[in-house]
Amino acid sequence: MKIVCSQNELKNNLSLVSRVVPSRPTHPVLGNVLLVADDRTQQISLTGYDLNIGIRTSFSAEVIDGGKITLPAKLLNDIVSRLLPGEITLAYQEEDDDSGEADTTITYQVTLTSASANFEIRGLGAEEFPDLPVIEGDNSLDLPIDILSEGLQGTLFAASTEEIKKVLTGINLCVTKDRLEFAATDSHRLAVVSTEIEDCQKNFTVTIPAKALRELEKMLSGQDKNELVKLNFDESQIVFEIGDRYLTTRKIDEVYPQYEKLIPTKFEITVTLERKRLISGLELVSVLATQNNNLVKFNIDKESEELFLSVESQDLGSAEQSMPAQITGSGIQIGFNVKYLMDGLKALTTNDIKMQLNGDRLPVIFTPLGDLQMTYLVMPVQLRD
Amino acid sequence: MKIVCSQNELKNNLSLVSRVVPSRPTHPVLGNVLLVADDRTQQISLTGYDLNIGIRTSFSAEVIDGGKITLPAKLLNDIVSRLLPGEITLAYQEEDDDSGEADTTITYQVTLTSASANFEIRGLGAEEFPDLPVIEGDNSLDLPIDILSEGLQGTLFAASTEEIKKVLTGINLCVTKDRLEFAATDSHRLAVVSTEIEDCQKNFTVTIPAKALRELEKMLSGQDKNELVKLNFDESQIVFEIGDRYLTTRKIDEVYPQYEKLIPTKFEITVTLERKRLISGLELVSVLATQNNNLVKFNIDKESEELFLSVESQDLGSAEQSMPAQITGSGIQIGFNVKYLMDGLKALTTNDIKMQLNGDRLPVIFTPLGDLQMTYLVMPVQLRD
Known part of the structure; x- marks a missing residue:
């Protein structure tokens, strides 16, 4: 096998397939990437596979002699990512198996050459590398x-x-x-x-x-x-x-x-809120929440049309933050685990969001006001009085 | 005590003094920062001290009532850094000591108020905080x-x-x-x-x-x-x-x-090198060096006026990188721990550097070619033949 390819192409494709290569493989060849060079199509394909997830990519290169080989993923990645942009030549010749044992894995000495650097690294035969699953039928x-x-x-x-x-x-x-x-x-x-x-x-x-x-x-x-x-x-x-x-x-x-079945379809209370303001308010008061099982209290105040976020911590003190809210239905006090809330609020992506609920022990729904049809359901946490 | 200050000023000064506040203090008050508000000078000073290193800063603020208090450094930092830019008001009143014990630490309830958020946090009396050492004499x-x-x-x-x-x-x-x-x-x-x-x-x-x-x-x-x-x-x-x-x-x-006494004054070999090229060459070949006690071989080749960096690893393979070098004296092969080399090369700052040596087991000196008068001495590592 002998190929000449661009450092940049090899780097990008390697970093993609390397992500599924396990750092502690159960079998040595699974720590490698499979490189297949096709002299007919002048394409190189790279495969990484941990027996559960597999990624294969291909890119154009000058394939002087076609062939197949597997190479240590991490090492190859480390080398290629540190080389300067330019051409890289990869070639190998088969090593003699002098152990005398019939079932010994055949290793190959692979040379990698760039403008001013030369590497020799050991590859394992492509026949060792498991095939990616083939999809049957036409679904x-x-x-x-x-x-x-x-x-x-x-x-x-x-x-x-x-x-x-x-x-x-x-x-x-x-x-x-x-x-x-x-x-x-x-x-x-x-x-x-x-x-x-x-x-x-x-x-x-x-x-x-x-x-x-x-x-x-x-x-x-x-x-x-x-x-x-x-x-x-x-x-x-x-x-x-x-x-x-x-x-x-x-x-x-x-x-x-x-x-x-878990998602309610009717709600007694609907609150419209500015999403980023809610996120920064939660980030602020949750400074004290970590000592308190991440519990944040929402006080939805119908009279002032405001949401008060608050946290009380026995050891540290207390925090309160207010923000405007459009409220339909009655006011309510309800508790949440701030971590679960934050994850969902960050994913909602729109400027304004709707929070819908039926009581302080029933599922609460957050939805974006916009095109995205997303529903985020969170169970409240019981507040102590 | 009652003060009004800018969020930005408080944030910057807090983050400076907080760096010396231990995360696991041996005594609770050492996990706090000392805040002193002087109504005469309208200045606030902040102090962090771990009994070895102390940092004190001060900045202007509106000091309505002067006073002294210590506050939990991490918590205060977390709060202030999450607040929006604007005014912050800090105030406290003394809490009643209802424990009946004479030697109990007096805690204070401190309120921190910004545009839309309120915090109550616990402070410890300033009298608990150790004094920074006073320098005697006039040196x-x-x-x-x-x-x-x-x-x-x-x-x-x-x-x-x-x-x-x-x-x-x-x-x-x-x-x-x-x-x-x-x-x-x-x-x-x-x-x-x-x-x-x-x-x-x-x-x-x-x-x-x-x-x-x-x-x-x-x-x-x-x-x-x-x-x-x-x-x-x-x-x-x-x-x-x-x-x-x-x-x-x-x-x-x-x-x-x-x-x-360790720094030689006469050298048999002097090599001039481009510093960044040497660094990137070392980064490249050292991909294989970690498995090899970080040993990198320098082959200074007088004939070709080149430096060859190389690493041989029993398990992984070999790497070689060449670069131009101006050589005075004879060629030589010498080994280095790449980690020690890199640290020094990164600190030298000039484009070109001089490497001076007398033999493969004697101290090697790296100096910048430029204004900076720096000397970096490294002991070589013995190469196996």
């Missing part, structure tokens, strides 16, 4: 990047990070004829983003690991918002395809909780 | 900020962080009639910055904890380079005075090693 769906990004941005933060309840570590994606719905909950709060789509002739629901979708979100971030992402799936796997880039992940096959 | 010296900054920047990185050999955790400052010299060593390397000064009529040497000088460096960073820093000292303490700001620290009273 696919094209999604605009902006809809997918919006759905991920509005839900990913609410997925659970605790592996004990595995289904909650995923995002539930529900596709009906004219609607796409993303949902995530860790049982303390629930985030739902719903979008109308043109008649897509599909009807399915799937739960996808949030970990994989966080990588997808990063892959989407630099892309043209109007491009399409192709989603392919079968019984066990999902593949996202964005131009030359693929992300493959296992599905979570447990049944996702029926979250729609 | 003082005025130093331009640029000379002090240059000396600190060129030596602080080389001071030891290991408390076992305490004297090496300090910077040695030696003042003679016409010369000021800063030195630091951790016994692996030595950094010396020397500056000519106008006849100052002083002759002394003092070792100052690097920890205190790192704080001083931060205090100097925003200041006008032509201003003067007043240095006052007695047997045990040193005070730096920059306008309204004071930093006080204990001296280290052990005798500093006689480092001058």
